[in-house]
Amino acid sequence: MPSPKDKQGRPTVVVTGLGLITSLGAGKEDNWAKLTAGQSGIRNVTRFPVDGLRTRIAGTVDFLSPKECTAELTEQLAEIACEEAIGQSGVGSASDFPGPLFLAVPPIEVEWPQRMKLASESGTNDQVTYSDMLRVSANFPGYHERFLLGSVADHLAETFGTKGSPISLSTACASGATAIQLGVEAIRRGEADSALCVGSDGSISPEAMIRFSLLSALSTSNDAPEAAARPFAKNRDGFVMAEGAGALVLESYESAKARGARILGVIEGCGEMADAFHRTRSSPDGKPIIGAIANALKDAGLDPDAIDYVNAHGTSTPENDKMEHMGVSAVFGERMKRVPISSNKSMIGHTLSAAGAVEAVITLLTLANGRIPPTINYQVPDPAIPLDVVPNVARDAKLKHAISNSFGFGGQNVSLVMGLEPA
Secondary structure: OOOOOOOOOEEEEEOOOOOOOOEOEEEEEHHHHHHHHOOOHHHOOOOOOOOOOOOOEEEOOOOOOOOHHHHHHHHHHHHHHHHHHHHOHHHHOOOOOOOEEEOOOOOOOOOHHHHHHHHHHOOOOOOOOHHHHHHHHOOOOOOOHHHOOOOOHHHHHHOOOOOOEEEEOOOEEEEHHHHHHHHHHHHHHHOOOOEEEEEEEEOOOHHHHHHHHHOEEEEEOOOOHHHHOOEEOOOOOOOOOOOOOEEEEEEHHHHHOOOOOOOOOEEEEEEEEEEOOOOOOOOOOOOHHHHHHHHHHHHHHOOOOOOOOOEEOOOOOOHHHHHHHHHHHHHOOOHHHHHEEEEHHHEEEHHHHHHHHHHHHHHHHHHHOOOOEEEEOOOEOOOOOEEEEEOOOOOOOOEEEEEEEEEOOEEEEEEEEEEOOOO
């Protein structure tokens, strides 16, 4: 059994609830079955016209009712994941979660459909000012509040009864992992016995797809959507945007044991390192990626040899996959050629702000089930990236410790080390 204190004398942070929704489905069980079967949730975009777009595919969550804007869908995805995680945990009671909320969300802004509606209502039919927005917002109840960064977190805090000020954060593609890190740190400092950590992103829209396309970051393999995400393969050509949410209920070991909770896993270490080399590219020396992984291992009090599996950031972009290979090889050495490393993004796409939380949930399921989801679409190996990517077919394995990597645009890098509660 784990000790109430970790190797550095801090409260041990355990996981007692998990929630997940992706393009593959809602709930852990449905997602896990499809992930281990190597199914893809990437499809043609049908929510809005894509004529003229270079990329016309995404990992959209199409089984929910359509929403008018990113903020509404992001909130709905988060609610579904939170309900599942809190329900499994059994902590607190309905609408009375006993700890704080840490929420990773995409940037919230007024999108083009809402701008056009606002311009029409204001009578300007030109550039809409903040004064115009205030003047006509009475005709759209909740319109002004809907596009505030903290609105999603405020609504979730009200729904689930979290304590203290809800924290909204955005560290690009590392956001979900950052939310977990903040929850871990709050519990370690003794500020809370539990925390609700969530990453959610529903930002697939024409604007978002055009912006990422202008960065030359997206796959243009539109003819076969399910085969478009090809992490670590030589013929990879960019990432595929996706929607989803992951939620984790974290608790101190003492708190979880005191109430007889089932412990699903341990968050053993968190590491981060900023880059700021380029808005999309990683530093050529790999130092920030290496530093994030090394810091996570140090925080966990583990040697690199203790890691049995790596849940890769693995976006399927030529640059990112090359740099992640450099980073893990520098930390784990020659052993990295034998350590399984797979990318969930090959099946669900890149859930952006949610990715760190979504993939943390999947990593904990991997540890618990002793089965590694594959990296699908790996048909053309890249000789410059000699890694065991668990190609195309899931693999059974005895696992004790795993690390999940999240490397964001703008050089924001976070790695999480997770382990099982010993029997």
